[in-house]
Amino acid sequence: MVTCPQCQSDDLDLVEKGAGDRRHIRCNACTHSWWRGEDKQPAPKQRDTIDAQRTAFHTAHTLTPARRQSVETLKGQFIADHPVPQPEVAEYWARYQQIFSAEGLQHCDPRALKDFANTETGAHPGNMSVFNTAWNELGDDEAVQRTRGVIGYLLYGPDHVPLEDRLTHLIEGPHALEMRGFKEALLTKVLCIVQPDRFLPILIYSSPNGGGKREIANRVFGLELPPRDRTRWPIGRLITWSNDVLVDHAGPGFEKLQHVSSFLWWAKDQAASGSKVLS
Structure with a gap:
């Protein structure tokens, strides 16, 4: 009292x-x-950093020991029959690594940027009719400036905006640098060329035909990654963090990440055909 x-x-x-x-x-x-x-104010609740959120996402999607053993068995079969990735991809990607450098991007041939969107070497971006129509409507000068702006923001945007969030900005828009049709598949293709030791050439997070990262994670690793429309995570974070989960669970033993993606496509098809290894 x-x-x-x-x-x-x-x-x-x-x-x-x-x-x-x-x-x-x-x-x-x-x-x-x-x-x-x-005279004390309660300490403000600390928001999770993006690194902590990334770690939490990865921790939530781990393999059971049985599934890990099944994947290792399949991996051994695949590597024995497919020891090296396609050789022509390395030369193509080396060319575009130069084009997408900070200096190269500003002075490259405009045709190289349009060709990039319509070439399937090493990664398949799908139907590019929206991009091609936008390019033709804008004309070469405007289209190339917008495409350069999109790629430049993605790769060299402000440091205080994480790569994951720059990716979201460009996909969801509207954004000042937006180029119609240069969205998830092409943006991810840029990343897997410029950062080939991190990003898989699997260009869509989720796809109705079963060819997205989410579907591959489920069929190969037995993981339930969140549906895009029923999660708090922005699409750029889903794209990058699901990529990291796939790379980590595929494990060592591959020549390059292009080799990893080939394995994941193959293993997905094994699961779809009723492989006993992944049952």
Whole structure:
């Protein structure tokens, strides 16, 4: 019980509240007033950093020991029959690594950027009719400037915006640098060329035909990655973090990530055909 420090009366009134748990008290018996409590504000709740969120996503999608053993068995079969990736891809990707450098992007032949969207070497972006129509409607000068802007923002955008979120901005729009049709598949293709040691040439997060990262994760690894329309994670984070999950669970033993993606496509087909290894 709180009493007056002067007369020990408990006939007290609250005059006002201060910061934290500070209170201004007055004694009705002797009119003495005083402050009690501490001027402390509760510490603000810390939001998870993007690194912590990435770790949590990965931790939530781990393999069972039985599935890991099944994947290792399939991997051994695949590597024995498919020891090296397609040789022509390395030369093509080396060319575009130069084109997508900060210097190369500003001075490359505009035709190289349009050709990039319509070439399937090493990665299959699908139907590019929307991009091609937009390019033709805008004309070469405007189209190439927009395409350069999109790629430049993705690869060299402000450091305070994580790559995952720059990817989301460009996919979901509207964005000042938007180029119609240069969305998830082509943006991911850029990343797997520029960062070939991180990104798989699997260009879609989820696909109705079963060819996205989410479907591959399910069929090969038995993982349930979140549906895009029923999760709080933005699409750019789903794309990059699901990529990292696939790469990690595929494990070592492959020549390059292009080799890993070939294995994942093959293993997905094994699962679809009723392979006993993944049953």
